[in-house]
Amino acid sequence: MPPLTPPKSGDALFASVDRVNAELFTLTYGAMVRQLLTDLEEVEEVNKQLDQMGYNIGTRLVDEFLAKSNVSRCVDFKETADVIAKLGFKMFLGVTANVTNWDAEGTSCSFVLEDNPLVDFVELPDTCQGLQYCNVLSGVIRGALEMVSMKTEVTWVRDMLRGDDAYEMRVKLIKQVPEEYPYKDDD
Known part of the structure; x- marks a missing residue:
C-alpha cells in the first residue's frame, strides 16, 4: 500500500482551484437571491430554496474537495468539522472558519x-x-456531509x-450512516 499523501494546506487548495472573479460571483449570487425573492415572494420559501440549492451544490463539491485535498478519512465528527473549517471554506471561498462551541458529546459545534x-x-x-441570505x-455543508455518511442539521x-x-x-x-458495500457472492 503506498504511503498516504499529506493533505494540502488551505492556501494551497485555494490556489489550485479554478475560480471566477470574486466580485462577479458575489453580484451573481445577489442577483439570484433577488430573483428568488421576486419569484417566490415569501422569505421563508426563499430560505428553503437557497438551502436546497446549497445541498445540491454540496453533494457535488465534496467529490472535488476529496480529489484535490488529499485528505484521508476523518476519524470522527470533530476532525471532519476542522477539515471543513480550515480546508473546505478556504478552498471554495478563500476564507477559514473557526470551530467553536462544542457540546459535551462532540456532536454539535x-x-x-x-x-x-x-x-x-x-x-x-x-x-x-x-x-x-x-x-x-448551510445547504452546502449539509449536502457535503451527507455524501460522507453524516446526516446533519445546519x-x-x-x-x-x-x-x-x-x-x-x-x-x-443527527446520525452517522454506516457505509454499505454490496456483497457479491463469487460462487
Whole structure:
C-alpha cells in the first residue's frame, strides 16, 4: 500500500482551484437571491430554496474537495468539522472558519466566519429581515456531509447582515450512516 499523501494546506487548495472573479460571483449570487425573492415572494420559501440549492451544490463539491485535498478519512465528527473549517471554506471561498462551541458529546459545534465573501455589497431592506441570505452555505455543508455518511442539521445563529458581530452556523450531527458495500457472492 503506498504511503498516504499529506493533505494540502488551505492556501494551497485555494490556489489550485479554478475560480471566477470574486466580485462577479458575489453580484451573481445577489442577483439570484433577488430573483428568488421576486419569484417566490415569501422569505421563508426563499430560505428553503437557497438551502436546497446549497445541498445540491454540496453533494457535488465534496467529490472535488476529496480529489484535490488529499485528505484521508476523518476519524470522527470533530476532525471532519476542522477539515471543513480550515480546508473546505478556504478552498471554495478563500476564507477559514473557526470551530467553536462544542457540546459535551462532540456532536454539535459552530462554524464562525468573520469574513464572508457572499455578502460584499449587500444590505438587507427591512422587508427581508427574515431572509437567511447565506443559507446556500448551510445547504452546502449539509449536502457535503451527507455524501460522507453524516446526516446533519445546519442552522444560522448569528448574521452580520442583522447586526451581529460574526456569521455563525450551528452544525449538529443527527446520525452517522454506516457505509454499505454490496456483497457479491463469487460462487
